[in-house]
Amino acid sequence: MEEVQGNTTQAKKEENNALLQKLTKRNEQYMLSLNKALVEKNMSEAKKEEIFNDMLHNLVERQKAGETARQLYGTVTECANHLVAKPEQSQVGPSKNWKIALDGGLMIGGLFSLITGLSGLFSSVEEASSSLGLITTLLNFIMGGLVILLIAKNMPDRKNPKKGGMVRYILVSTTGMLALMFVMTGSMMVIPAAVNVPINAIGNIVIGILAFVAKYFAKRKLNIRGGLF
Incomplete structure (x- = not known):
């Protein structure tokens, strides 16, 4: 089971790296800063890659309309705190x-x-x-x-x-x-x-x-x- 989960996490990580390359410089820097913040908050690698996968897919699509990660998810600190406080929610975005x-x-x-x-x-x-x-x-x-x-x-x-x-x-x-x-x-x-x-x-x-x-x-x-x- 652990081996399967490890393979899934690795696959997500590779996909995320590919998606990261499609981001604007501004959005890419946001995600790199968020990654650092979540590492400091001791979020598991598997959970982090799962969340990033959803966020990156959303960002790649939404940036075509000129939207930024800051607009969609708030500041890096706000987003990191939200994800750590409610780890069960992999979907984050702008408020209603x-x-x-x-x-x-x-x-x-x-x-x-x-x-x-x-x-x-x-x-x-x-x-x-x-x-x-x-x-x-x-x-x-x-x-x-x-x-x-x-x-x-x-x-x-x-x-x-x-x-x-x-x-x-x-x-x-x-x-x-x-x-x-x-x-x-x-x-x-x-x-x-x-x-x-x-x-x-x-x-x-x-x-x-x-x-x-x-x-x-x-x-x-x-x-x-x-x-x-």
């Missing part, structure tokens, strides 16, 4: 869309709130009156998540650019951010203050800090992979 959107929404919404709050501390009463409202803040979190999700899904591999990939990425990123700004400014102008209740500077700062804290714990708890941050 809602998780990526949640991570991005907390980042963008928190950033806008924090910047607005800090600016409000040094603004006059008239300028402070134009601060973010409650509805606008909620829309920032929602729209921010959707925009980051779209950008993450369209990010090309710069080491192996697909024709039109970079143009599409720039268009999606620009359009997404413009849409976010349009929704933010539009909601402030259209929605009455009685509904879009203004949030003072301290309130915005607190919301921003809480959003970053929530992002930190959500990323760890949900093992979010494939986002921008």
Whole structure:
């Protein structure tokens, strides 16, 4: 039995070496770094080669569309920790869309709130009156998540650019951010203050800090992979 398993592992290893040669330099370096990380974590050779076989087949196919290992599996550290924590799962990849959107929404919404709050501390009463409202803040979190999700899904591999990939990425990123700004400014102008209740500077700062804290714990708890941050 051990001999059969050894032969199977060797066959997988040879296939994996062949697949590795088909990767872009960026993806190849990712897999080599992941291999080193898993060796340091004492993962068995048989299990490692089995996991790599699935990952390499997926990478060879997905890189044709400009996707990178970093986009698909997160950072090397995140991927290694995920594989070691749940060794029974040989399939890893980007998190579900809602998780990526949640991570991005907390980042963008928190950033806008924090910047607005800090600016409000040094603004006059008239300028402070134009601060973010409650509805606008909620829309920032929602729209921010959707925009980051779209950008993450369209990010090309710069080491192996697909024709039109970079143009599409720039268009999606620009359009997404413009849409976010349009929704933010539009909601402030259209929605009455009685509904879009203004949030003072301290309130915005607190919301921003809480959003970053929530992002930190959500990323760890949900093992979010494939986002921008």
